[in-house]
Amino acid sequence: MDHRPPISRRNLLLGTAAAFGVPAVLAGCGGSEQPSPGSTSGNLGAVTLGSNASDEVPKKSLATVIEKFTQASVRINTVDHNTFQENINRYLRGTPDDVFTWFAGYRMQFFAEQGLATDISDVWQEIGGDYTQAFRDASTGVDGKQYFIPFTYYPWAVFYRKSVWEEKGYEPPKTLDELTALAKKMQGDDLVPIAFADKDGWPAMGTFDIINMRMNGYDFHISLMAGKESWTDPRVKQVFDTWRGLMEYHQPASLGRTWQEAAQSLVQKKSGMYLLGMFVAQQFPEEDLADLDFFTFPEINPTHGTDSIDAPIDGYMVSAKAKNVDGAKALVKHLAQASSQDIATELDPGTLAASSKADTSGYSALQKRGAELVSQASHIAQFLDRDTRPDFASTVMIPSLQSFVDKPAEIDSLLTSIEQQKANIFR
Amino acid sequence: MTVKTRRYSARDVTVLVIGVGVAVIVNVGLIWGPTLASVALSATDWNGFGPIEWIGGRNYSDLAGEYPPFWSAVRNNILWLVFLGLVATPFGLFCAVLLDRRLRGSRFYQSALYMPVVLSLAVVGFIAQLVYSHDYGVLNAVTGLSADWLGDRSINIWVVMVAAAWRHVGYVMIIYLAGLKAVDPALKEAAAIDGANERQAFFRVVFPTLRPVNVIVLVITVIEALRAFDIVYAINKGRNGLELLSVLVTENIVGEASRIGFGSAIAVILLVISLGFIVTYLSQLFREER
Numbered sequence: 001m002d003h004r005p006p007i008s009r010r011n012l013l014l015g016t017a018a019a020f021g022v023p024a025v026l027a028g029c030g031g032s033e034q035p036s037p038g039s040t041s042g043n044l045g046a047v048t049l050g051s052n053a054s055d056e057v058p059k060k061s062l063a064t065v066i067e068k069f070t071q072a073s074v075r076i077n078t079v080d081h082n083t084f085q086e087n088i089n090r091y092l093r094g095t096p097d098d099v100f101t102w103f104a105g106y107r108m109q110f111f112a113e114q115g116l117a118t119d120i121s122d123v124w125q126e127i128g129g130d131y132t133q134a135f136r137d138a139s140t141g142v143d144g145k146q147y148f149i150p151f152t153y154y155p156w157a158v159f160y161r162k163s164v165w166e167e168k169g170y171e172p173p174k175t176l177d178e179l180t181a182l183a184k185k186m187q188g189d190d191l192v193p194i195a196f197a198d199k200d201g202w203p204a205m206g207t208f209d210i211i212n213m214r215m216n217g218y219d220f221h222i223s224l225m226a227g228k229e230s231w232t233d234p235r236v237k238q239v240f241d242t243w244r245g246l247m248e249y250h251q252p253a254s255l256g257r258t259w260q261e262a263a264q265s266l267v268q269k270k271s272g273m274y275l276l277g278m279f280v281a282q283q284f285p286e287e288d289l290a291d292l293d294f295f296t297f298p299e300i301n302p303t304h305g306t307d308s309i310d311a312p313i314d315g316y317m318v319s320a321k322a323k324n325v326d327g328a329k330a331l332v333k334h335l336a337q338a339s340s341q342d343i344a345t346e347l348d349p350g351t352l353a354a355s356s357k358a359d360t361s362g363y364s365a366l367q368k369r370g371a372e373l374v375s376q377a378s379h380i381a382q383f384l385d386r387d388t389r390p391d392f393a394s395t396v397m398i399p400s401l402q403s404f405v406d407k408p409a410e411i412d413s414l415l416t417s418i419e420q421q422k423a424n425i426f427r
Numbered sequence: 428m429t430v431k432t433r434r435y436s437a438r439d440v441t442v443l444v445i446g447v448g449v450a451v452i453v454n455v456g457l458i459w460g461p462t463l464a465s466v467a468l469s470a471t472d473w474n475g476f477g478p479i480e481w482i483g484g485r486n487y488s489d490l491a492g493e494y495p496p497f498w499s500a501v502r503n504n505i506l507w508l509v510f511l512g513l514v515a516t517p518f519g520l521f522c523a524v525l526l527d528r529r530l531r532g533s534r535f536y537q538s539a540l541y542m543p544v545v546l547s548l549a550v551v552g553f554i555a556q557l558v559y560s561h562d563y564g565v566l567n568a569v570t571g572l573s574a575d576w577l578g579d580r581s582i583n584i585w586v587v588m589v590a591a592a593w594r595h596v597g598y599v600m601i602i603y604l605a606g607l608k609a610v611d612p613a614l615k616e617a618a619a620i621d622g623a624n625e626r627q628a629f630f631r632v633v634f635p636t637l638r639p640v641n642v643i644v645l646v647i648t649v650i651e652a653l654r655a656f657d658i659v660y661a662i663n664k665g666r667n668g669l670e671l672l673s674v675l676v677t678e679n680i681v682g683e684a685s686r687i688g689f690g691s692a693i694a695v696i697l698l699v700i701s702l703g704f705i706v707t708y709l710s711q712l713f714r715e716e717r
Contacts, residue, residue, distance in 0.1 A: 203642050256560065391683070
């Protein structure tokens with residue numbers, strides 16, 4: 001998942017930064033190198049860390065965590081988030097850093113299977129007790145070995161401002177009908193019911209995922225993502241039909257808007273709610289953060305209730321070509337420590353610590369609610385583009401979902417097209 | 428029996444081999460090799476590593492039949508070419524003609540029109556977002572409209588082409604301006620004496636003498652249209668109505684996707700289109716020289 005620079009406010013600076021990112025895509029490398037200021041070299045030499053934390057908050061958070069690492073000197077190479085992600089193949093095949101930021105689940109397994117990651121099962125023997133089984137599973141490759149250190153994660157939910165809801169007397173909906181009724185009421189109150197943005201293509205995946213998991217359950221989500229189900233299946237069509245029913249309550253002109261702009265409409269009390277990851281908190285000014293709350297997307301099918309959510313895990317992997325494997329393992333061990341993750345969750349209120357040992361007393365009210373939400377879910381999905389093949393997600397699903405958002409009525413032809421393209425990719 | 432004199436000494440041959448050889452190696456290695464490799468790869472299914480599977484023309488049939496962005500990209504590339512060729516380039520010429528008449532403040536206009544040319548198209552893309560954004564854009568704020576300029580796929584390609592043309596006009600203008608300055612004023616005087624009005628003098632006398640400049644501008648326009656990439660990539664990664672062939676190649680090959688065979692097939696299509704123009708241009712050129 002990518003956090004594109006906003007067009008508003010910080011725009012020009014970030015814009016210029018991304019402008020340099022474009023040639024970087026073409027060159028297949030790029031980014032800025034900054035030696036981490038506080039780290040003095042220890043006995044394990046130098047370790048390089050490839051980071052996609054190009055946004056201000058995550059970048060600062062990582063730098064602070066690394067300052068506490070004393071066993072080796074760490075050099076952080078920060079690359080624009082999207083650029084990093086799109087170049088990952090070339091990066092891992094070329095001259096990758098020793099440690100790199102990446103995502104759990106299918107996305108991790110995909111590269112581990114190709115021998116591009118170093119097996120860190122030995123690190124897991126030491127830190128394994130700090131993680132729940134769900135996190136261990138999300139870090140394990142198809143061969144049963146661990147390749148990933150979960151660092152932070154963030155749940156997807158429907159966010160709103162408490163003050164607005166109290167003023168208007170809204171209650172979090174428990175069913176789809178209640179959600180629709182609430183949205184209607186908001187329209188009557190001159191609010192955009194559901195803030196929405198899909199210029200970058202991925203945010204719509206969150207809406208699709210949650211409706212799909214509410215209607216068809218987690219197992220169907222996983223097997224659909226693995227290419228084992230047909231997209232022309234009536235169950236998939238039902239998801240799009242339901243989504244279409246909600247479309248009139250979504251913020252219009254969404255294909256020209258970034259998530260940051262949609263989040264701003266929530267901040268400015270112009271929209272009533274917003275289905276997004278908890279990183280939406282990054283857009284809230286400090287003084288308004290306490291006003292941000294959320295509810296989990298309401299139940300649609302009683303069989304599945306609200307038992308699944310998207311809660312993508314971000315973490316670290318050691319590349320197969322790592323030059324300093326010992327230093328790299330020491331570094332990921334440091335990142336796996338609850339104390340490191342505490343620093344990150346304190347600096348970035350949109351994330352939760354992956355380690356069970358993490359100190360949750362420092363959590364904000366929002367983070368506490370987030371942790372509670374995740375602990376109640378019996379299934380945690382990683383998000384559409386992390387649960388399926390990257391080529392399918394980027395070249396098929398993004399254009400297809402954008403085309404649905406543009407013309408919600410044309411479901412049948414769209415699903416036929418997705419199925420044909422899927423057949424060409426999963427063969 | 429006449430003694431056959433050797434035409435080339437050993438040294439000549441060495442020089443020849445080095446001179447031509449280096450050029451040939453560079454040409455084959457950097458141009459023809461990769462081109463032929465792309466053509467070959469376009470008939471395979473390959474993810475950049477692992478085994479290469481030969482699948483014949485399947486990528487092409489998938490492209491044409493089952494990949495909706497492809498036709499959208501072809502259409503946009505053609506639109507881009509037509510728009511630059513029929514709107515932006517003539518407008519650049521028009522500006523050049525006006526400026527050539529030494530209006531008051533012509534230097535000011537000249538720099539103002541030329542200014543965008545120093546910007547990279549990616550930067551023009553960012554500027555375009557500031558202007559066209561639905562929520563915060565200057566255009567909606569000033570006009571009071573609430574059009575989704577960049578998100579609505581029936582209009583976004585047009586507004587983006589306007590942004591691209593903003594830069595192209597300046598480029599074309601400066602080239603024509605240089606050409607116009609070089610036109611012998613005596614020609615215009617002679618035309619005037621013969622009773623030609625301004626319009627006739629321009630189209631019958633001045634424009635034909637600009638022929639070498641026209642060829643350069645034509646080539647630039649075609650190149651600009653086919654290589655368009657950065658502006659749409661900066662705006663929305665070339666999706667949702669802003670697809671271009673160059674973007675699809677990148678999206679499939681360079682992106683996380685790594686569909687090298689499929690992306691190569693798109694690249695081959697782009698090559699064929701480019702070759703069409705190059706061959707037409709070269710054959711024209713050679714015909715005249717004869």
